[in-house]
Amino acid sequence: FVQVNVDDKPWLKYQSQGNKKAYVQQFEKYGMLYKTSVLSKHEFSDVVEELESLSLSTVKETTSSVAKNRTGARIPSDSKIYSILSNENGNFMKLINELVSSNESVNGRMVISDIVPIEMRIYEQRGASMEMHYDDVLFSPEQIEVVFTIENTSDCSTLWEEKDGEKKIMKEVQTEKNSAIILFAGEKLGCRHAVSPLKQGKRVILKFVFVHENATFLEGADVHVKQFGEGKKNKNKNKKR
Numbered sequence: 001f002v003q004v005n006v007d008d009k010p011w012l013k014y015q016s017q018g019n020k021k022a023y024v025q026q027f028e029k030y031g032m033l034y035k036t037s038v039l040s041k042h043e044f045s046d047v048v049e050e051l052e053s054l055s056l057s058t059v060k061e062t063t064s065s066v067a068k069n070r071t072g073a074r075i076p077s078d079s080k081i082y083s084i085l086s087n088e089n090g091n092f093m094k095l096i097n098e099l100v101s102s103n104e105s106v107n108g109r110m111v112i113s114d115i116v117p118i119e120m121r122i123y124e125q126r127g128a129s130m131e132m133h134y135d136d137v138l139f140s141p142e143q144i145e146v147v148f149t150i151e152n153t154s155d156c157s158t159l160w161e162e163k164d165g166e167k168k169i170m171k172e173v174q175t176e177k178n179s180a181i182i183l184f185a186g187e188k189l190g191c192r193h194a195v196s197p198l199k200q201g202k203r204v205i206l207k208f209v210f211v212h213e214n215a216t217f218l219e220g221a222d223v224h225v226k227q228f229g230e231g232k233k234n235k236n237k238n239k240k241r
């Protein structure tokens with residue numbers, strides 16, 4: 001896959017310098033972070049192995065109007081993938097909680113949502129893409145959306161708009177495996193983003209959601225959650241997250 005040259009993209013440099021504060025600052029300032037080498041080698045290979053062994057049957061995505069030509073599947077909630085991503089001492093939980101640690105409105109811990117399923121999404125068909133959008137706000141306070149890349153041999157770029165006062169700057173990256181895009185849902189804390197149409201190759205991501213441990217699921221938000229058919233429709237009705 002295409003490697004991003006950090007010398008051309010100075011805003012990516014914090015990743016290779018291992019400067020923790022810089023990527024936390026990036027997230028605090030823009031509500032959006034692209035971070036590479038997110039899981040340990042061991043965690044990542046466990047995730048990839050389980051995905052292969054699950055051999056999920058994928059369906060065309062229908063409920064999202066901004067997504068084109070993507071397919072996907074739900075990851076079962078009793079999977080190892082769930083436990084790796086929700087492990088208190090795992091790299092993912094540590095990263096998310098580090099990002100919000102000085103955010104006063106996120107007073108408390110972030111946990112993986114048990115209402116919004118982890119979903120695999122595949123960009124493989126020609127034209128697979130997403131138009132510019134904000135992610136739908138499903139919780140109060142706003143959830144954090146994660147796009148975790150499993151593999152990417154495609155020519156898709158993820159673009160996002162960083163607002164600096166009146167100035168808007170468009171950033172772009174071809175996400176590498178074991179990287180994550182981490183962003184707040186909604187216009188207030190998050191930022192607009194898109195994926196350019198695929199011409200060749202394949203890109204597989206996991207999409208999942210972190211919420212404040214006391215977050216409430218917003219009324220009517222469930223229409224956005226029924227992405228790949230059936231699943232646990234009523235099970236979580238009265239749960240908080």
Ligand SMILES: O=C(O)CCC(=O)C(=O)O
Pocket residue numbers: 130135147158175181193194195205207
């Ligand atoms: O695939 C990506 O990089 C972004 C996906 C996305 O924004 C979404 O599924 O809402």
Ligand SMILES: [Fe+2]
Pocket residue numbers: 133134135193
């Ligand atoms: Fe999105």
